[in-house]
Amino acid sequence: MKKRYSILMLAVMLTVAGKTVAQNIAINATGNLPDTSAMLDVSSTVKGFLAPRMTTAQQNSIPLPATGLMVFNTTLGGFTVNTGTAAAPSWTTISSTAQTFATGTTGNDFNISTSGSVNTFNIPDAGAAARGLVTTGSQTIAGAKTLTGPTTISGTLTAGNTVTLSSTASGAATDSILTVNAAGVVRKRTVTDVVNTVNYPVTVIVAASRTNNYTPGSSFTPLAYNSASINAGSAYNTSTGIFTAPATGLYQISISNMYSVANSLNNTVSARIIVNGSTETEVAGSLTPYAGSTIRGTINGNTVVQMSSGQTASISIGNLANTMTPSVGTGQHTLKIIRLN
Numbered sequence: 001m002k003k004r005y006s007i008l009m010l011a012v013m014l015t016v017a018g019k020t021v022a023q024n025i026a027i028n029a030t031g032n033l034p035d036t037s038a039m040l041d042v043s044s045t046v047k048g049f050l051a052p053r054m055t056t057a058q059q060n061s062i063p064l065p066a067t068g069l070m071v072f073n074t075t076l077g078g079f080t081v082n083t084g085t086a087a088a089p090s091w092t093t094i095s096s097t098a099q100t101f102a103t104g105t106t107g108n109d110f111n112i113s114t115s116g117s118v119n120t121f122n123i124p125d126a127g128a129a130a131r132g133l134v135t136t137g138s139q140t141i142a143g144a145k146t147l148t149g150p151t152t153i154s155g156t157l158t159a160g161n162t163v164t165l166s167s168t169a170s171g172a173a174t175d176s177i178l179t180v181n182a183a184g185v186v187r188k189r190t191v192t193d194v195v196n197t198v199n200y201p202v203t204v205i206v207a208a209s210r211t212n213n214y215t216p217g218s219s220f221t222p223l224a225y226n227s228a229s230i231n232a233g234s235a236y237n238t239s240t241g242i243f244t245a246p247a248t249g250l251y252q253i254s255i256s257n258m259y260s261v262a263n264s265l266n267n268t269v270s271a272r273i274i275v276n277g278s279t280e281t282e283v284a285g286s287l288t289p290y291a292g293s294t295i296r297g298t299i300n301g302n303t304v305v306q307m308s309s310g311q312t313a314s315i316s317i318g319n320l321a322n323t324m325t326p327s328v329g330t331g332q333h334t335l336k337i338i339r340l341n
Contacts, residue, residue, distance in 0.1 A: 025040050026041045053074055054073070059073055060089075064086040064087070066086055105132075107130075108127075110123055126141050127141065128141065176189060205235055205338065206232070207230035208226075208229070208230075208336075209225055209333055209334050210225045210328050210334075212328060216326070221316060221318060222240070222315070223271075223314075224240060225238065226239075227330070233246050243313045245311050245313075247309045248309045249340070250304065250305075252302070252304045252336075253273050253304075254301065257285075257332075258297070259296065259326055261289055262325075263289070264288070264291040265323070267321060268322070269319065271283050271315060271317055272315070272316045273303050285299035285324070287324065296327060315335065
């Protein structure tokens, strides 16, 4: 009989235990059944629910906290819940404590930082290594930028690299043009400021002489006429011997160089008129005196050439055979450049 009773009581306990596990629980003073949607239904009009209370350090020391585990954090003064995992907890404050929102500039990108109840929205200034706001101060911003629509620049536009304009519209007869001076300043100019369509009268632009001694050689070398009585707009450089056309037009370039020889050999020398890097005209002179005599001769060169504004012209001497001694002085070595239109 005792063995049968023990077995019967064990069966009853297992049955009750099974039902208890399957049911939800209500804790109240009224005897009401628990809400069917709640595993634990606690209700009272005179008492509250008291969660575990601990500091942040104690909270962080909980071993393997389950996801959803909640405590009252006495350090923060509010409820916190683990929204991470047991292996990698992430405690999030769910307290109704008033939140404070502020702005800052920390970091190199847009970000939000939270400390307790203070949430800071960080928007740094834009820079070479930071995404952020374009401010009224001086900034260096990296990366290619595309501006669409009308763009107005007030002040100085400085470009360290090449400025490229693409997809520009076709011009009109009333358009202005842009010029860039030696300092890189861009100015708006009318067409007639730069290109004058009025016919110029025949004008001597340059009248210069060579007054310094020089020695011709077999290789061609630029010859500078170092003394200029006429040099309109300083178009001719008396140091380098380079003429720069001040405007587009038709130019006549003439040279007359005198040489002397005191030997009975066949002596020759050539002169070239070079326009924009290419030989336009080459002339040669030869002197062969009798033994014991000295003779002089002149090499004359002349060309008419169309030059665009900014193109250059110069004189080179070379191809020497034996000896040709320059007769330098006003009227002996001369250069004239005349603008024909």
